[in-house]
Amino acid sequence: MPIDVALDGHVATITLNRPDVLNAFNTEHLETLHNAIMTLAEEPEVRAVILTGAGERAFAAGADIAEMRDKRPSQALEFARLGQSVCLAIEAAPQPYIAAVNGYALGGGCEVSLACDIRIASENAALGQPEVTLGIPPGWGGTQRLTRLVGPGIARELIYTGRRVKADEALRFGLVNAVYPLSDLMDKARELANSIAANAPLAVRASKDAIARALDVELDTGLSYEAGVFALSFDTADQKEGMSAFLERRKADFTGS
Numbered sequence: 724m725p726i727d728v729a730l731d732g733h734v735a736t737i738t739l740n741r742p743d744v745l746n747a748f749n750t751e752h753l754e755t756l757h758n759a760i761m762t763l764a765e766e767p768e769v770r771a772v773i774l775t776g777a778g779e780r781a782f783a784a785g786a787d788i789a790e791m792r793d794k795r796p797s798q799a800l801e802f803a804r805l806g807q808s809v810c811l812a813i814e815a816a817p818q819p820y821i822a823a824v825n826g827y828a829l830g831g832g833c834e835v836s837l838a839c840d841i842r843i844a845s846e847n848a849a850l851g852q853p854e855v856t857l858g859i860p861p862g863w864g865g866t867q868r869l870t871r872l873v874g875p876g877i878a879r880e881l882i883y884t885g886r887r888v889k890a891d892e893a894l895r896f897g898l899v900n901a902v903y904p905l906s907d908l909m910d911k912a913r914e915l916a917n918s919i920a921a922n923a924p925l926a927v928r929a930s931k932d933a934i935a936r937a938l939d940v941e942l943d944t945g946l947s948y949e950a951g952v953f954a955l956s957f958d959t960a961d962q963k964e965g966m967s968a969f970l971e972r973r974k975a976d977f978t979g980s
């Protein structure tokens with residue numbers, strides 16, 4: 724299978740699994756990944772998802788160049804839509820996605836990590852958008868999401884030059900939130916995922932939805948949305964549980980209702 728999905732408590736881990744080609748995405752890989760994201764989205768017990776790559780060299784080295792090379796424009800458009808649908812599915816998912824970038828995240832690999840809520844990286848990671856070196860611009864949202872994350876100055880430099888950024892520089896740019904030795908990366912990803920999963924899932928989901936709007940709408944509209952989801956949370960059992968647990972000096976037990 725081009726991906727593996729494993730469940731541990733409230734945390735799912737999706738592993739991109741084509742290590743022979745550094746987990747590059749071909750059509751089957753993307754379709755399987757899209758299906759997995761959509762399936763997990765329907766699982767209320769899953770409260771956080773980790774996305775990582777098999778092996779010790781790559782998260783994903785981008786779109787599969789061997790499959791892509793001979794595409795006609797109409798096929799390229801279909802391929803671009805498929806890659807974009809994966810990124811959009813991650814953003815629309817109720818659970819936060821954590822990209823555990825364990826090596827190369829290039830081109831489409833970087834773009835998929837950019838669609839995730841949080842990126843953490845191993846010390847051997849290298850991220851970049853090398854598309855222009857292949858004769859194409861980024862096509863799965865790199866021009867948009869990278870620009871929003873690191874700002875236009877850095878995004879322009881990285882996209883126009885196609886150069887790879889090592890983990891420490893990526894940390895400096897805010898492209899990743901933290902860097903760990905490769906041997907610790909998955910433990911750190913699980914720790915982060917579990918700390919999210921311990922919180923009220925509906926409140927986390929509402930926060931994800933509201934944060935997404937922060938980049939798309941004017942402040943007034945975003946604040947109205949935030950006020951709306953804040954008010955709605957008072958209709959949940961988890962709001963009563965969270966506040967009762969605080970007042971009773973005990974740990975909250977959230978059910979996602």
Ligand code: DAK
Binds near residue numbers: 784789
């Ligand atoms: N596709 C296919 N195979 C790949 C691959 C890729 N992206 N990246 C690596 N591989 C394969 C290599 O061919 C090699 O296979 P064998 O020769 O062993 O059979 C194996 O993985 C190991 O790679 P290397 O031998 O090259 O390993 P090195 O350590 O020497 O180099 C590297 C690692 C990651 C620096 C290098 O492999 C590399 O530069 N890979 C390509 C990275 C890249 O350019 N990625 C961006 C791809 S373009 C679209 C929108 C978006 C996109 C496409 C279309 N539309 C609008 C239509 C997305 C585009 C991209 O992602």
